[in-house]
Amino acid sequence: MSAHSTMHESTSPRFKQNAREALDNKQLQSALGHVRHRFIDKRAQAAAQLPEFDDLRDSAKAIKDHVLAHLDLYLAHYEQQVHAAGGHVHFARTAQEASAIIVDLCQKAGATTVTKGKSMVSEEIGLNAALLAAGIKPVETDLGEYIIQIRGETPSHIIAPAVHLTKAQIEADFRRTHTHLDAKRNLDAPESLLAEARTLLRDQFLRADVGITGANLLVAETGSSIIVTNEGNGDLTQILPKTHIVIASIEKIVPTLEDAAQILRVLARSATGQDMTVYSTLSTGPRRAGDPDGPENYHVVLVDNGRSSMIGSEFEDMLRCIRCGACMNHCPVYHAVGGHAYGWVYPGPMGSVLTPSLIGVDKAGHLPNASTFCGRCESVCPVRIPLPKLMRHWREREFERHLSPATFRWGLSFWAAFAKRPRLYRFVTSFTARALGMMGRKVGSFRWLPLASGWTATRNLAAPQGDTFQSQWHRQRTAKDQRKN
């Protein structure tokens, strides 16, 4: 059994099939329209309104790089400060270990119900399954997470987990699940869906024995965890139960409150186009003597799960990621197929780089190939992660390890042999271009060509003009040189 066996089952190896199904799914395609427009416009506006935005991105990148170079020391300082504030820190090497620690803490607290704020690392470690197996009921409280929980799905986006669904689908799920309510109630307005979830979850908040949240940042200076939510669910999750458990991966550390502010400024703008998320909350230890509310116990579970080995590797840059989702919001592949096609917890460009690191390139090798290399992800990344370059690294690794399909390898070696012989290459390409040019002159494109069905099955192939690029280049160059002389 591998250490990752309790993590979410991955369908990444089926990426091609997933993508095909996603393209045929009309509801999904309608829902994805919202990603294409709203996220992109809102981010652009927020960035344009802050003259310092690009300098802040540089600053955020520099902070993350500094932390990664000193992570052992900052982790130790952070741990010390959590202890000083009366909290507890637990370290987990693997997903399995992290889930076991949390289940144990819940059992010791006598918990039967736990509320959860949205946490991607809890998805990564498969926490809900582990809790259920121990007889503890996890209740997701972020509206999007709640919706996918009642559907038995995983998030399709790291900040908008239910972005793949239409309002009609959500209404149907509420009617199916909330059977104690009047079947004839009117749920036409999205506000009525929100109100229904609010009422149901309010009850859960007040009843929960333990609240589990993620962390956007951990501050070494004060031993604080920071979470940002627009709904306030992260706050109700942590202030009402007796025990608050924070789960975070080790690279979430920043040195100081000043550093946290630098990152918060680029986080909300890059994610939702807000200047600031509605609730940005710093939590430090359990409630103090005299405090009338707040949790009596505060635990932090720090998860490695493969990250410590990424430091110093060509994938270290990926550990700067602050999980804003801008890369997927701007990705033409994500726009086309949505998040579930990627087959594991982290979709889009950041997922294409991170997933092979966490579950192995043998399982997730398709993902770095699912890129047009248009570079929009890198151009909007608030911490300037060179995502296309990192995807290329994975492609190289996949090729080196002979994991790419035989036809692909054979085709590439055939082309390489050909390209190494310039005369032959010129002769064949100019012959082909001329022949195809003559054949296709009338219509201007081909509906079918031998050996090209992979292209022509879904679109026409434009007919060449009858000349190769090289010969056109040569002709224009010569003409230019003559003019000069």
Place this chain on the structure above:
Amino acid sequence: MASARDEIFASLRRSMGVTGQEATRKMEVQTRLMQKPRGIVPQRGYVAGEERIELFTRQAQNVQADVKRAAHLSDVAPIVRAYLRERNLPALLRRGQAPLLHAIDWDAQQLTLLDGPSDGHDANGLSVALGGCAETGSLVLVSGPDNPTTLNFLPDNHIVLIEANKIEPSFEDIWQKLRMIFGPDTLPRTVNFITGPSRSADIEQTMLLGAHGPRNLLIVIIG
């Protein structure tokens, strides 16, 4: 068997090619923790007096908060009463022990005040902000008996009083203020930055107010 903690530190140090004992690295970390460099601070908030109050007001209104101005402390109760009436809300508010809240004559406005944290059955919560951040229109509230944190999230309507001179230009000024009040290296259990009322865009990316926290946020600036 080595503990998980030891193994993670060993793995990190192996990947980094360090021992953790290097004096220069330790010095760099200590220096940063002491000096707390501010990085890039948006200049937007660095305006004075009325201009800063106006910026704070505009930013808070942009995120759907209601903002009223009370020239004097005695104006607060009538503003709160009018606000509750307009919305047909009960004349009942829950508050903590903050001295400012006890220096106001609520009775004269037929407002009833309940004391202590919320158990989820209050329509209106009343708090005093430790500060405000003009850059984003955010309120800063801290936990403790003066302002129970449950009042920030459980009631449907949250009314927050803030003294005009406590509106700071940026987050960095808030950190300074927190360090002055609570000492270095620590914070109260909860520090809340609140920027507008609760919302969600999880249904088709359409923003709806009143997700889990308050549906309405009224900010009363005093002075």
